[in-house]
Amino acid sequence: MALPLSSSIFPSSSTPSLPFTKTPSKLFPFTFSPQNINFLTRRALPSLKATLAVDSPPAANAGGGGTGRVLLEVKDLRAVVAESRQEILRGVNLTINEGEVHAIMGKNGSGKSTFSKVLVGHPDYEVTEGTVVFKGENLLELKPEERSHAGLFMSFQTPVEIPGVSNMDFLLMAANAKRKKHGQPELSPLEFFGYLSPKLQAVNMDSKFLNRNVNEGFSGGEKKRNEILQLAVLEAELAILDEIDSGLDVDALQDVAKAVNMLLTPHNSILMITHYQRLLDYIKPNYVHIMEDGNIIKTGDSSLAKLLEKEGYKGFSEQ
Numbered sequence: 173m174a175l176p177l178s179s180s181i182f183p184s185s186s187t188p189s190l191p192f193t194k195t196p197s198k199l200f201p202f203t204f205s206p207q208n209i210n211f212l213t214r215r216a217l218p219s220l221k222a223t224l225a226v227d228s229p230p231a232a233n234a235g236g237g238g239t240g241r242v243l244l245e246v247k248d249l250r251a252v253v254a255e256s257r258q259e260i261l262r263g264v265n266l267t268i269n270e271g272e273v274h275a276i277m278g279k280n281g282s283g284k285s286t287f288s289k290v291l292v293g294h295p296d297y298e299v300t301e302g303t304v305v306f307k308g309e310n311l312l313e314l315k316p317e318e319r320s321h322a323g324l325f326m327s328f329q330t331p332v333e334i335p336g337v338s339n340m341d342f343l344l345m346a347a348n349a350k351r352k353k354h355g356q357p358e359l360s361p362l363e364f365f366g367y368l369s370p371k372l373q374a375v376n377m378d379s380k381f382l383n384r385n386v387n388e389g390f391s392g393g394e395k396k397r398n399e400i401l402q403l404a405v406l407e408a409e410l411a412i413l414d415e416i417d418s419g420l421d422v423d424a425l426q427d428v429a430k431a432v433n434m435l436l437t438p439h440n441s442i443l444m445i446t447h448y449q450r451l452l453d454y455i456k457p458n459y460v461h462i463m464e465d466g467n468i469i470k471t472g473d474s475s476l477a478k479l480l481e482k483e484g485y486k487g488f489s490e491q
């Protein structure tokens with residue numbers, strides 16, 4: 173049975189419900205049907221290429237300690253809500269090079285989450301103009317699952333719950349799907365646990381969460397940690413983190429930031445959306461962008477976020 177996209181990978185305004193039979197969560201044995209595997213491999217799956225397809229010259233604004241190669245290039249992106257045709261994104265331009273950390277800030281409703289959801293192919297939106305190139309490929313031509321296979325990961329502002337699927341099962345399936353794509357032998361549950369343990373430690377997450385269903389009954393902060401755990405397992409090249417700091421207490425914020433920093437290499441990049449300068453003290457951005465009314469109206473370094481905190485959005489507004 174094919175799962176409807178909108179209720180499987182993507183959280184929607186209504187509570188997502190998945191047609192999984194509720195079973196007691198357990199580590200072993202694994203009881204996935206091919207349908208479930210199909211579903212699981214649709215979410216955020218790992219990068220498949222060890223090397224970049226694109227070999228562009230270093231961009232003028234390269235400065236993230238990375239290779240300077242372009243990872244994502246968004247040009248004049250316009251998008252509407254598919255159902256109502258209401259335009260949300262109005263000509264977004266953004267270039268992210270390997271190894272860079274970018275932050276997008278902006279008022280509520282300015283289009284930040286929509287931008288990230290359009291990048292991962294959320295079916296609620298339709299791109300009407302512009303281009304998005306990821307690792308030299310036309311991202312807009314790829315299905316959502318192909319985008320995640322290509323190395324894109326998104327942590328949603330409101331992470332989806334998956335009843336009936338334990339966290340361990342989910343992560344193992346995702347990790348093995350990646351290994352399969354790389355032509356590597358799949359890991360047994362025990363081997364996988366060895367791979368997972370340091371990542372659990374990095375996120376400072378208790379292993380009891382592995383036995384629980386994905387995000388079901390998790391507190392807001394636990395969900396956010398769990399998203400970073402997924403990212404750690406999937407090792408995506410571009411991680412889009414939508415308000416990863418929301419609902420985190422001070423310790424959790426530090427844990428999550430530490431884990432994100434540990435994942436950064438000269439070859440992968442982060443696009444984080446936040447309202448607060450505080451996150452940027454822990455995960456230092458190379459670039460801070462301000463979004464307003466579906467457009468990036470200003471780009472600067474981390475001092476921009478500090479200025480914003482001090483003075484608010486007045487002064488940055490286009491009007």
Ligand SMILES: Nc1ncnc2c1ncn2[C@@H]1O[C@H](COP(=O)(O)OP(=O)(O)OP(=O)(O)O)[C@@H](O)[C@H]1O
Binds near residue numbers: 282283329
């Ligand atoms: N599926 C949708 N249907 C109708 N309107 C939508 C939809 N998605 C986004 N919008 C509208 O587009 C605008 C931008 O929403 P978006 O969620 O991208 O804002 P945001 O910048 O992430 O805000 P916040 O900081 O509050 O998370 C809002 O006015 C929102 O109501």
Ligand SMILES: [Mg+2]
Binds near residue numbers: 284285286329414
């Ligand atoms: Mg948002």
